[in-house]
Amino acid sequence: MPLSPTVKKEVIKQFQTVEGDTGSPEVQIALLTTRIDRLAEHLKMHIHDVHSRRGLLSMIAKRRRLVNFLKKVDKTRHTTIVKKIGIKDN
Secondary structure (H helix, E strand, O other): OOOOHHHHHHHHHHHHHOOOOOOOHHHHHHHHHHHHHHHHHHHHOOOOHHHHHHHHHHHHHHHHHHHHHHHHHOOHHHHHHHHHHHHHOO
């Protein structure tokens, strides 16, 4: 389920590191988190939607890889984004 352009712009504006930033790990993690939350709500109502569940798991795995990458590159940025989004850190 894609995000609407207005929601996407709001998330990008909130998490961008510099003006015009749309591809930094912080923005990508925030966008994935928003999509994951919306899809989780969908799956609460539609329990047997296996294809969406598979997509959810792949998004969670992609977000985990981005968080791990950010942890290797810059610890402070990693801790900031984890606290801001509220995800569990291993």
